[in-house]
Amino acid sequence: MLNPSDRKLVEVCYTPGQYELYQEGFDIVVVIDVLRATSAITTALHYGVDKIIPVATVEEARDYQSKGFIAGAERDGQVVEGFDFGNSPYAYMDPKMKGKSVVLTTTNGTKAIQMAKDKELVVIGCLNNLDLLCEFLISQHKNTLILASGWKDKVNLEDTICGGAIADILLETRKFRSNEDSTVAAKFIYRSAREHLWSFLRSSSHRRRLIKLNIQKDVKYCLTLNTVPCIPILRDGALIKLENDVMDQKYAQNGSMNSKS
Amino acid sequence: MLNPSDRKLVEVCYTPGQYELYQEGFDIVVVIDVLRATSAITTALHYGVDKIIPVATVEEARDYQSKGFIAGAERDGQVVEGFDFGNSPYAYMDPKMKGKSVVLTTTNGTKAIQMAKDKELVVIGCLNNLDLLCEFLISQHKNTLILASGWKDKVNLEDTICGGAIADILLETRKFRSNEDSTVAAKFIYRSAREHLWSFLRSSSHRRRLIKLNIQKDVKYCLTLNTVPCIPILRDGALIKLENDVMDQKYAQNGSMNSKS
Numbered sequence: 001m002l003n004p005s006d007r008k009l010v011e012v013c014y015t016p017g018q019y020e021l022y023q024e025g026f027d028i029v030v031v032i033d034v035l036r037a038t039s040a041i042t043t044a045l046h047y048g049v050d051k052i053i054p055v056a057t058v059e060e061a062r063d064y065q066s067k068g069f070i071a072g073a074e075r076d077g078q079v080v081e082g083f084d085f086g087n088s089p090y091a092y093m094d095p096k097m098k099g100k101s102v103v104l105t106t107t108n109g110t111k112a113i114q115m116a117k118d119k120e121l122v123v124i125g126c127l128n129n130l131d132l133l134c135e136f137l138i139s140q141h142k143n144t145l146i147l148a149s150g151w152k153d154k155v156n157l158e159d160t161i162c163g164g165a166i167a168d169i170l171l172e173t174r175k176f177r178s179n180e181d182s183t184v185a186a187k188f189i190y191r192s193a194r195e196h197l198w199s200f201l202r203s204s205s206h207r208r209r210l211i212k213l214n215i216q217k218d219v220k221y222c223l224t225l226n227t228v229p230c231i232p233i234l235r236d237g238a239l240i241k242l243e244n245d246v247m248d249q250k251y252a253q254n255g256s257m258n259s260k261s
Numbered sequence: 262m263l264n265p266s267d268r269k270l271v272e273v274c275y276t277p278g279q280y281e282l283y284q285e286g287f288d289i290v291v292v293i294d295v296l297r298a299t300s301a302i303t304t305a306l307h308y309g310v311d312k313i314i315p316v317a318t319v320e321e322a323r324d325y326q327s328k329g330f331i332a333g334a335e336r337d338g339q340v341v342e343g344f345d346f347g348n349s350p351y352a353y354m355d356p357k358m359k360g361k362s363v364v365l366t367t368t369n370g371t372k373a374i375q376m377a378k379d380k381e382l383v384v385i386g387c388l389n390n391l392d393l394l395c396e397f398l399i400s401q402h403k404n405t406l407i408l409a410s411g412w413k414d415k416v417n418l419e420d421t422i423c424g425g426a427i428a429d430i431l432l433e434t435r436k437f438r439s440n441e442d443s444t445v446a447a448k449f450i451y452r453s454a455r456e457h458l459w460s461f462l463r464s465s466s467h468r469r470r471l472i473k474l475n476i477q478k479d480v481k482y483c484l485t486l487n488t489v490p491c492i493p494i495l496r497d498g499a500l501i502k503l504e505n506d507v508m509d510q511k512y513a514q515n516g517s518m519n520s521k522s
Contacts, residue, residue, distance in 0.1 A: 014416065017279070021415055154282055155275065157442040181418040181465055188453045189446050204442055 007177040009143040010170045012163035012186040015150035016112045022180070026145035028137065029116035030125040030166065033149035034158040036087040037074070037109025038232075039126040039222040041239055044092030044102065046230035051238040053103045054110040064103040071103040077215075088218050089128075101238070108149035113234065116147055122234035127162055127197075128227050134169040136231055136242070141175060157189075157204040158223070161197070164190030197223050268438040270404040271431045273424040273447040276411035277373045283441070287406035289398065290377035291386040291427065294410035295419040297348040298335070298370025299493075300387040300483040302500055305353030305363065307491035312499040314364045315371040325364040332364040338476075349479050350389075362499070369410035377408055378495060385493035385500060388423055388458075392487050395430040397503070402436060418450075418465040419484070422458070425451030458484050 013022040023029070032038055041052050055061050058073050058080055065071040065083070073079065074086030085091035087106045104110060116122045125133050125146070137144055146166050148159035164186030170176040171187070178184065193200040201223065221227075231242040274283040284290070293299055302313050316322050319334050319341055326332040326344070334340065335347030346352035348367045365371060377383045386394050386407070398405055407427050409420035425447030431437040432448070439445065454461040462484065482488075492503040 014275070015279075017282075018276075018415070021278075021413075151442070152282075154279070154441065155443040155446065157445055160442070160446055180415065181412070181421070182416040184418055184465070185416060185421055185446070185450050188450055192449045192453055204445070 002175050004177060007175055008141055010137075010146070010167050010176040010178055010183065011144075011180045012146045012148065012160070012167050012183045014148050014155045014160060014163075014182055014186075015153045016108070016115055016147065017150075017153035019112075019115050019147060022145060022182075023116075023119075025143055027120040027142040028123060028140060028144045029119045029121075030123045030133070030137070030144060030146045031109065031112045031116060031149065032125045032146060032159045032162050032166075033106065033109030033112065034126050034162050034222050035156075036089060036218055036222050037104070037106040037149065038124045039128050039228075040087045040089045040092055041104070041109075041124050041232050042126050042129050042228050042230050043089040044097065045232050045239065045241040046228045047093045048095075048098035049092060049102050050099050051101045051240050052232070053101060053238045054113045054234075055103060055105045056111050056114045058105055061103050061105040069103045070097065070100055071105075073104070074106045076107060088215065089221050090218065108151060112147050112149040113239075117234060117237070124232035124234075124239060125162065125166060126228075127165075127223060127225050128221075129230055130162070130165060131169075131226050132229055133231055134166055137166070137170060138173055138175065144170065144176070158201055160186050161190045161193050161200075164188070165194070263436050265438060268436055269402055271398075271407070271428050271437040271439055271444065272405075272441045273407045273409065273421070273428050273444045275409050275416045275421060275424075275443055275447075276414045277369070277376055277408065278411075278414035280373075280376050280408060283406060283443075284377075284380075286404055288381040288403035289384060289401060289405045290380045290382075291384045291394070291398070291405060291407045292370065292373045292377060292410065293386045293407060293420045293423050293427075294367065294370030294373065295387050295423050295483050296417075297350060297479055297483050298365070298367040298410065299385045300389050300489075301348045301350045301353055302365070302370075302385050302493050303387050303390050303489050303491050304350040305358065306493050306500065306502040307489045308354045309356075309359035310353060310363050311360050312362045312501050313493070314362060314499050315374045315495075316364060316366045317372050317375045319366055322364050322366040330364045331358065331361055332366075334365070335367045337368060349476065350482050351479065369412060373408050373410040374495065374500075378498070383495035385495075386423065386427060387489075388426075388484060388486050389482075389489040390487070390491055391423070391426060392430075393490055394492055395427055397492055398427070398431060399434055399436065405431065405437070419462055421447050422451045422454050422461075425449070426455070 073083040079086035146163040334344040340347035407424040
């Protein structure tokens with residue numbers, strides 16, 4: 001346990017639209033879009049995609065496509081016309097994608113990633129990599145802002161819950177502290193929800209939207225904890241798996257992941 | 262119980278900065294600033310202040326002051342220099358204010374009121390008038406947006422809890438419905454907090470700010486439910502007590518308040 005003055009900050013920002021109000025003084029930004037962008041990105045890198053290039057607009061994705069890149073695009077929960085896939089995690093398990101660079105644009109998640117790109121480190125979080133991600137963040141011990149992607153700049157439940165879970169785990173170590181009410185509230189929502197995530201999220205507007213789109217299987221996948229041992233990080237404009245990066249060496253030396261991975 | 266299609270919307274918006282994303286289609290806006298603007302306004306009108314003129318800036322408040330108005334101004338939890346009071350509810354119990362018009366500007370609350378002023382009806386909510394306010398909103402049965410004032414456009418805990426309480430009570434009647442995750446989340450935070458509001462709000466950043474200012478007595482007052490039987494509404498740019506308004510007649514005919522008041 002550290003003295004309060006030695007603790008690092010961990011805070012939750014609910015939407016990209018509020019990012020500017022919260023971002024000052026943070027070294028690490030964890031971008032979350034549980035349904036489904038960050039779950040898909042984490043899955044893709046775990047299944048062998050070499051890198052994912054997140055772009056904010058469909059036009060950028062088409063540009064890359066015309067240059068021969070594999071590209072995915074999702075808007076309003078659906079695959080955009082002219083693209084073969086969107087942000088379903090299952091699409092990225094395709095062996096044909098192994099070793100490839102994939103371009104991706106999504107309604108909320110890839111915009112949030114772009115927004116945070118000038119920070120020292122941008123990390124991708126979801127429920128699928130929750131515990132591993134938290135171990136990594138604890139080992140880094142820096143001021144950490146969790147940026148929920150929300151839904152078109154409105155608050156959403158699943159990202160708030162995931163953000164609350166990360167904050168709760170970091171705060172429990174007593175190596176972190178929090179000043180913002182958004183963080184306290186997210187933590188309490190997570191604690192209300194954690195025993196029955198699936199039924200809790202019945203009330204989620206986005207899940208209702210996805211049910212209409214008949215992608216229950218995706219939703220169930222994205223709401224399952226700790227199934228994907230992979231931490232995507234942003235390097236030179238692309239998302240890569242942490243172990244492929246120099247930081248991994250530092251992290252391996254630290255050794256805190258060894259017991260789990 | 263109404264058919265889902267006959268139910269009216271009730272939603273919670275966490276900050277004035279998000280108001281534009283949420284406001285479309287709402288007839289009634291309930292502005293909340295529990296610590297302390299809307300608690301003070303409700304108290305003032307109950308104790309006999311004739312009307313409160315909410316203004317967004319300190320300069321406007323000074324203008325009114327120079328014309329002989331009684332004026333209060335609060336910024337960052339403190340009374341602004343040159344003003345006799347800010348947003349402490351106790352200041353408004355002064356018999357000298359009885360029958361007077363009072364001008365008020367506060368860090369968050371009065372800005373939120375200005376923002377909503379073009380809606381059919383703007384109502385002031387707080388924990389002090391919670392049940393009475395909800396009865397009124399139920400009797401009106403219109404699309405109702407609860408606008409939390411937050412803290413400098415960030416989410417705050419006490420306004421989110423109060424908003425969640427109002428939404429919960431309205432939704433329980435089955436005469437209202439909700440589409441937004443912000444509303445679901447606020448409702449769950451309220452339910453987590455309601456049995457131990459005081460200790461729950463220990464974690465609140467704003468309460469911590471106020472404790473530093475040594476106004477524990479105010480905080481305790483503002484966090485006590487159903488102590489002030491008064492509903493302030495906005496009419497012609499000023500906040501007045503509901504019973505002084507023509508709407509009161511409609512409401513009295515409806516009779517739903519009679520059992521309680």
